[in-house]
């Protein structure tokens with residue numbers, strides 16, 4: 349039985365990564381802080397700088413796995429704890445989640461997972477008294493955890509009920525369940541390559557998707573992969589790579605990217621030969637966009653501004669193209685950003701649609717006659733996509749939809765709606781290997797100003 353007395357941490361390999369994972373998990377679950385803000389930028393966890401790249405990648409994967417399977421973990425732990433998860437010591441809760449997630453889904457020896465979680469609670473004054481409990485529960489988890497998962501086998505457990513209800517209403521029960529199942533798997537690493545997709549797929553042990561994205565199941569820090577520092581590719585989900593391609597030939601065209609940072613789509617537009625004005629209201633994110641474009645040796649005019657208010661002195665008669673990748677509930681990206689499921693709520697959607705509507709109207713105003721507007725969001729909620737575009741088409745005489753043809757998206761008929769918009773779901777593009785399956789949930793419409 350491990351000591352239940354508080355003891356200052358004795359640093360053993362891997363403990364710092366688990367401690368930071370516990371802090372970040374507490375940040376999401378108890379302080380309403382996003383993973384992104386805790387991992388990047390000025391408010392990032394101060395301990396991250398001292399972590400080696402490999403430990404940092406493991407820590408991220410651990411936190412993401414827990415948030416992706418939070419409902420299932422809650423079920424398993426509640427079956428193993430007679431009196432439920434202790435509520436008077438957050439570190440005991442995070443140590444149990446961290447230990448159980450490693451035992452159930454990660455390539456960490458069970459004894460190491462148990463030992464590191466026990467050390468986590470021992471080094472926390474309030475949680476130290478639970479060291480024996482954490483030890484016993486996690487040992488049982490190693491023996492009984494998988495049968496307890498098999499007992500329920502419902503990935504819907506891992507989706508907050510308000511969201512599952514919405515998806516059932518919008519997509520039907522079977523598709524909603526398929527979305528939940530797709531989200532429960534760790535996502536692939538998707539890359540948009542500047543050139544030579546087949547060679548990069550070989551070098552990165554991946555494959556080229558029909559849409560041209562290179563997909564691999566490699567894990568670990570992307571900064572250490574071949575081609576990163578040379579700027580040969582950038583990380584971008586295969587679905588996220590589709591909207592910017594809907595403009596067609598962009599050589600020499602003036603394009604405004606109104607919600608541009610961190611720049612995945614800006615890079616595509618610049619790579620396609622457009623003269624890009626990239627706007628974002630977040631200074632930190634524009635700094636990241638500039639860094640990203642610098643690494644890729646791609647150019648764009650990058651501005652910090654509220655796109656709704658922005659006036660372009662150099663516009664002349666307007667832009668040939670405007671892309672709006674609007675801020676949204678991001679429910680299509682829960683596979684990659686599993687904190688979204690637990691941080692967003694139903695009431696956020698109405699507030700976001702008000703901003704999306706203003707951005708869409710502004711984009712329309714910035715276009716020259718005959719110019720193309722691509723509106724997209726990484727949301728699965730029709731209020732942020734189909735409904736908004738439908739309302740614009742109904743109210744603006746000078747705008748019409750140019751339907752997207754399946755041939756433009758590599759013949760993937762399932763991802764084009766009857767009206768001719770793009771609608772990808774996490775359960776699309778299945779693969780025998782779940783690590784190579786799926787797409788982020790995206791919506792995109794192509795409109796033209798007459």
Ligand SMILES: C[S@@+](CC[C@H](N)C(=O)[O-])C[C@H]1O[C@@H](n2cnc3c(N)ncnc32)[C@H](O)[C@@H]1O
Nearest residue numbers: 607608609610611612613628629630654655673
């Ligand atoms: C979905 S992200 C954009 C992702 C980006 N297009 C890419 O492909 O990398 C939405 C962005 O909109 C920005 N944003 C939100 N409201 C804005 C506004 N009123 N004006 C300009 N940017 C805004 C956010 O800072 C955020 O970076």
